[in-house]
Amino acid sequence: MNAIQIEKLTKVFPRLPFSRQPRCVALKEVTLEIKQGTLYTILGPNGAGKSTLIRILAGLTPASAGSVKVNGRIGLFMSGGQSFWGFLTGWQNLEYFCALQNIVGREAQKKMHETVDLFEMGSYINRVAHTYSNGMKHRLLLARTMLNDPEILLLDEPVTYLDPVAAREFHLLLRKQLNQSRKKTILLSTHQLEEAQEISDTLGFLLQGTLVWEKNAELFRSRQANLLDEYLQTAGHRLA
Amino acid sequence: MNPPILTVKKLWVFLLVNLRRDTHGFIGFVARYLWIFSLCFIYGSFFKAVSWQNNTQFDGHSIDYPLFLVSGLVVVRLIPFSIKIFEDILSQLKNSGLMEWFLVTPSSFWELFASRALWNGFRVLTEVIALIGFARICIGTPVRPFLQSAVMQPIFFMFVAYVGIGMMISGLSLFLLRKSNFLFTAYLQVSTVFGGVFFSTELFKDKLRILSYVSDSLPITHALRAVRLALVCGGASNSAADGRILTMIALILAVTGFVVLQRGLIWAKKNGEFSKELYN
Numbered sequence: 001m002n003a004i005q006i007e008k009l010t011k012v013f014p015r016l017p018f019s020r021q022p023r024c025v026a027l028k029e030v031t032l033e034i035k036q037g038t039l040y041t042i043l044g045p046n047g048a049g050k051s052t053l054i055r056i057l058a059g060l061t062p063a064s065a066g067s068v069k070v071n072g073r074i075g076l077f078m079s080g081g082q083s084f085w086g087f088l089t090g091w092q093n094l095e096y097f098c099a100l101q102n103i104v105g106r107e108a109q110k111k112m113h114e115t116v117d118l119f120e121m122g123s124y125i126n127r128v129a130h131t132y133s134n135g136m137k138h139r140l141l142l143a144r145t146m147l148n149d150p151e152i153l154l155l156d157e158p159v160t161y162l163d164p165v166a167a168r169e170f171h172l173l174l175r176k177q178l179n180q181s182r183k184k185t186i187l188l189s190t191h192q193l194e195e196a197q198e199i200s201d202t203l204g205f206l207l208q209g210t211l212v213w214e215k216n217a218e219l220f221r222s223r224q225a226n227l228l229d230e231y232l233q234t235a236g237h238r239l240a
Numbered sequence: 241m242n243p244p245i246l247t248v249k250k251l252w253v254f255l256l257v258n259l260r261r262d263t264h265g266f267i268g269f270v271a272r273y274l275w276i277f278s279l280c281f282i283y284g285s286f287f288k289a290v291s292w293q294n295n296t297q298f299d300g301h302s303i304d305y306p307l308f309l310v311s312g313l314v315v316v317r318l319i320p321f322s323i324k325i326f327e328d329i330l331s332q333l334k335n336s337g338l339m340e341w342f343l344v345t346p347s348s349f350w351e352l353f354a355s356r357a358l359w360n361g362f363r364v365l366t367e368v369i370a371l372i373g374f375a376r377i378c379i380g381t382p383v384r385p386f387l388q389s390a391v392m393q394p395i396f397f398m399f400v401a402y403v404g405i406g407m408m409i410s411g412l413s414l415f416l417l418r419k420s421n422f423l424f425t426a427y428l429q430v431s432t433v434f435g436g437v438f439f440s441t442e443l444f445k446d447k448l449r450i451l452s453y454v455s456d457s458l459p460i461t462h463a464l465r466a467v468r469l470a471l472v473c474g475g476a477s478n479s480a481a482d483g484r485i486l487t488m489i490a491l492i493l494a495v496t497g498f499v500v501l502q503r504g505l506i507w508a509k510k511n512g513e514f515s516k517e518l519y520n
Binding site for chain 2: 055058059060061062074076078082083084085087088092095096098099100101102104105144148
């Protein structure tokens with residue numbers, strides 16, 4: 001069964017009145033299916049339409065044409081700095097996020113304890129959040145995403161601000177704890193090619209709003225093809 | 241997605257976030273009120289130093305200037321708390337980067353607005369009590385009159401009127417203006433200058449008559465006139481006309497503001513206009 005089904009999805013940002021920015025076609029007839037319990041990684045250069053695709057799936061941006069079906073509760077992780085209260089502790093932040101998800105009282109406490117254990121945040125969860133390192137912040141944000149026990153995780157460039165070690169840890173956490181153990185369907189957008197090929201089931205390449213190719217990640221893991229070569233060839237060829 | 245459910249526990253969590261954000265602990269909470277002491281002290285010293293007029297004339301009545309000023313200060317302090325309830329929440333979500341995540345939760349903006357309104361109501365109450373108390377200590381204004389319902393009623397309706405204006409500006413900013421902070425500041429300044437906080441609006445006559453139209457269109461002018469008449473005359477009978485106008489203005493503004501903001505939220509959500517770029 002498909003967790004996400006997208007057919008001929010098109011997104012056009014019209015030219016705004018009094019703006020010099022021209023009309024922009026962010027997505028052009030994108031069609032893709034993501035099976036339940038799989039990890040799908042979407043690759044592509046900046047401006048390819050990855051974030052727009054995730055925003056449309058999350059219901060934050062309306063599509064211009066085409067259809068989108070999402071079968072399950074969504075957990076969203078958007079890139080771009082911290083999105084929590086820096087003046088609260090990690091625990092207080094989780095309490096607030098639980099309340100926004102309509103989870104309060106004992107249920108919230110239970111959920112928070114489970115999440116803190118899952119992401120191994122016990123040693124710093126009672127510290128004020130603005131003192132966290134980037135890795136800790138990312139864990140807090142991922143913990144927040146998990147509070148409503150989503151079936152589908154939409155992660156937009158979650159490791160942008162992480163060093164290579166923390167990024168690798170984060171990706172392995174996604175694969176082992178969430179995808180393999182808890183059978184979450186994950187749509188991940190990233191620029192980390194090595195980790196992408198290591199943790200994904202399927203890789204898709206988006207360029208200038210078009211899904212150029214979709215390949216089984218096993219192809220790259222078994223060295224039948226090289227992901228970096230494929231990436232450069234596709235991006236270079238199309239951009240030339 | 242589950243519908244929004246505002247439970248007491250949920251409201252309590254939101255209130256705690258507001259408290260922690262605005263006070264930064266007990267010391268911050270105390271410091272917040274020190275300005276009131278300074279303000280009263282400065283005005284008290286000023287009166288004595290320049291031996292300024294003891295009484296101010298308005299609507300054919302005479303009122304002690306300290307009482308005139310303190311009632312003005314008490315009422316004008318309500319404006320920033322009432323007018324920015326909605327913008328505070330929207331800008332907090334935007335600045336913290338929480339907006340996108342918030343939009344995929346089952347909670348509604350109105351739940352956050354309700355918690356902010358409660359928190360701001362508490363702040364107003366404590367600030368007004370502090371201001372009246374310090375005014376009593378520093379410049380000897382009487383405390384008892386502020387407890388009368390004839391005084392509290394216009395203050396309440398003025399609060400409602402400014403809540404309505406706040407909703408309208410926030411709603412319009414979602415549709416059209418995008419950046420609305422200057423409107424809040426401008427409206428606050430106009431209300432403070434032309435509402436009769438520091439001087440009687442009777443000054444606006446002859447060549448300044450045009451300013452009296454501006455003054456009469458502000459809820460604060462009617463609220464202050466009603467409050468001061470009640471203080472001078474000891475009851476609501478003389479301030480009934482201003483009370484009626486204020487009630488009407490408050491109801492119209494509150495209903496219109498609610499409709500505009502509700503439409504703005506729905507429109508922005510539907511069209512994906514809550515993105516960070518919109519606010520930056």
